[in-house]
Amino acid sequence: MKSLVTGGAGFIGSHLVDALVAAGDQVVVLDDLSTGRRENLAQVADVIEFIEGDVADRATVDRAVAGCDRVFHQAAVASVPATVERPVATHHVNLGGALMVLEAARAAGVKRVVFASSAAVYGDTGAEACVETAAPNPQSPYAVEKLAAETYMRVWADLYGLPTASLRYFNVFGPRQDPSSPYSGVISIFVDRLRRGLVPTIFGDGEQTRDFVFVADVVRANLAAGALDAPAGLVCNIGRGETTTLKQLYGHLAALLGGPPAPHFGPARAGDIRDSKARVDRAFEALGWRAQVPVADGLRALVEAVQGT
Numbered sequence: 001m002k003s004l005v006t007g008g009a010g011f012i013g014s015h016l017v018d019a020l021v022a023a024g025d026q027v028v029v030l031d032d033l034s035t036g037r038r039e040n041l042a043q044v045a046d047v048i049e050f051i052e053g054d055v056a057d058r059a060t061v062d063r064a065v066a067g068c069d070r071v072f073h074q075a076a077v078a079s080v081p082a083t084v085e086r087p088v089a090t091h092h093v094n095l096g097g098a099l100m101v102l103e104a105a106r107a108a109g110v111k112r113v114v115f116a117s118s119a120a121v122y123g124d125t126g127a128e129a130c131v132e133t134a135a136p137n138p139q140s141p142y143a144v145e146k147l148a149a150e151t152y153m154r155v156w157a158d159l160y161g162l163p164t165a166s167l168r169y170f171n172v173f174g175p176r177q178d179p180s181s182p183y184s185g186v187i188s189i190f191v192d193r194l195r196r197g198l199v200p201t202i203f204g205d206g207e208q209t210r211d212f213v214f215v216a217d218v219v220r221a222n223l224a225a226g227a228l229d230a231p232a233g234l235v236c237n238i239g240r241g242e243t244t245t246l247k248q249l250y251g252h253l254a255a256l257l258g259g260p261p262a263p264h265f266g267p268a269r270a271g272d273i274r275d276s277k278a279r280v281d282r283a284f285e286a287l288g289w290r291a292q293v294p295v296a297d298g299l300r301a302l303v304e305a306v307q308g309t
């Protein structure tokens, strides 16, 4: 099997590349290295084909997709603030790139496209768990771009019989997540500050919740969705279906890394969603997928990985 991973030098994409290589796939990575890093692919550099280029450029995507059986489309400007600051540019990458991948995949006879969507498409659902049948309510250009790209995925399945699957990731965490990005996962920022002997700041009262899912589980979800018998046009949540408060998260990390018992608290950030939790029934029914790594185990693995570097 030959697979293209767009955004394969990034946090999630590079773990997916490792897993595909381990499974015996021939792997092509297309990445412009805007936030991704070649070091993330160091251990597989000799066995993959790496194409540095733009996922919104048709000729580049055509070259990358040639001969591939499936495409895992992870490339995006994965930052809500960046999409607020530069919506035209991020629309070009996040939506234009998805369309380009679909068109190139269709022309190349690819058998399945798996798309990295986001829980951001739901907007603020209050304390309710997000369920795929709920009406989406995007509240940022990022969420609009993800939702529109998902819609293209479904329509390309219907129009052209190209099987697609959109996975709505919740808060993914794990090694290689870059703490320096302005919208990096809170976990990578807390780990980075604690390791440098600094006290992290929680914006708000710390009782806000997130559904954190370990990157290895997200990789497994992609592999399941990349299997050729998953339903075409599928949209499904990829989360644990349980929440952790930011205070609890801080407690876990402070215990692992030796931080002070309490973080700093700052003013709540405008537009921050209070609670986020996935309903995960569809992922189990459609993909046989369920998250396996408890948050505490994932945090321990992350801390071990960063301490080993």
Ligand SMILES: NC(=O)c1ccc[n+]([C@@H]2O[C@H](COP(=O)([O-])OP(=O)(O)OC[C@H]3O[C@@H](n4cnc5c(N)ncnc54)[C@H](O)[C@@H]3O)[C@@H](O)[C@H]2O)c1
Residues within 6 Å of the ligand: 006, 007, 008, 009, 010, 011, 012, 013, 030, 031, 032, 033, 034, 035, 036, 037, 053, 054, 055, 056, 073, 074, 075, 076, 077, 078, 079, 093, 097, 116, 117, 118, 119, 168, 169, 170, 171, 172, 173, 185
């Ligand atoms: N990390 C999360 O919690 C999370 C949650 C929901 C959805 N997602 C989605 O998952 C995917 C992977 O996110 P990540 O957290 O690994 O972020 P990341 O920034 O580490 O990975 C994105 C990759 O895409 C590449 N890229 C960006 N623009 C490109 C372009 N024009 N052409 C080619 N490559 C380009 C980057 O260089 C990077 O390697 C993204 O689509 C993101 O929107 C992530």
